[in-house]
Amino acid sequence: MPHEDCIFCKIINGDIPSAKVYEDEDVYAFLDISQVTKGHTLIIPKTHVKNIYETPNDIAGKLFERVPVIANAIKKAFNPKGMNLINNNESFADQSVFHLHIHLIPRYDETDGYKLRWETHSDEYTQEQLQDISKSISNHLD
Ligand code: 5GP
Ligand code: ZN
Numbered sequence: 001m002p003h004e005d006c007i008f009c010k011i012i013n014g015d016i017p018s019a020k021v022y023e024d025e026d027v028y029a030f031l032d033i034s035q036v037t038k039g040h041t042l043i044i045p046k047t048h049v050k051n052i053y054e055t056p057n058d059i060a061g062k063l064f065e066r067v068p069v070i071a072n073a074i075k076k077a078f079n080p081k082g083m084n085l086i087n088n089n090e091s092f093a094d095q096s097v098f099h100l101h102i103h104l105i106p107r108y109d110e111t112d113g114y115k116l117r118w119e120t121h122s123d124e125y126t127q128e129q130l131q132d133i134s135k136s137i138s139n140h141l142d
Contacts, residue, residue, distance in 0.1 A: 003048040008099035012046055022070055026062040029070050032103065037112045039074045041104045043067060049100045051089040063102070071104055080106030084114060 002009035010016040012028050019031040021041050029043040045063045049055045055063075071083055086103040088095040105114055125133075 003099065006048055006097075006099050008042075008044050008097055008101065009048050012044070021073070022066070024066070026059075027066050029066070036103075036114055037080075037106055037108060039078050039080070039104075039106045041070060041074060042101045043070055043104065044099060044101045050098050051095060051100050052087060053089060055100055063100070067102060067104070074104060074106050078106055078108075080108055082107040084116070086116070 002013060007016060011018045011030060020028070021031065022029040022043075025046070027043055027045055029041055032040045032042050034040065043063065043066060045055075045059045047059055049059060052060075067085065071085075074080070074083065084103075084105045084107060086105060087101070088103075107114060
């Protein structure tokens with residue numbers, strides 16, 4: 001069911017034009033209008049799901065199964081030096097469109113426009129603390 005007022009549902013339906021890269025019965029891939037780098041592509045499930053938290057296994061499987069296909073097509077087209085896959089969930093983590101999407105961002109050089117960097121904190125944790133953290137998470141696996 002398309003979600004009312006969802007721009008990505010409208011793109012899937014053709015109500016909003018897009019530069020389509022790939023489509024099958026389960027997924028749709030198209031150029032991100034922001035083109036952070038040349039070839040920046042979004043792949044989305046045709047079923048409207050808000051983000052990764054609300055994604056059933058079968059939809060996740062079908063979506064991620066197609067990611068390497070799209071990634072390799074971008075690689076063959078533009079021969080980037082690398083590629084970042086990004087998935088933002090919730091506003092705090094920079095999700096701005098609330099229909100699950102994976103960004104495929106080909107990387108060309110240090111000044112290609114991609115900015116994400118993070119710091120390591122590995123020296124701030126003991127093995128015991130890491131075990132506690134991993135247990136906190138694994139206790140909640142359904
Ligand atoms: P988010 O910030 O939620 O991770 O990513 C949403 C992305 O959707 C943004 O990078 C933005 O450029 C892209 N976007 C928003 N509206 C449109 C649109 O109408 N057409 C296309 N092709 N991309 C869009
Ligand atoms: Zn949608």
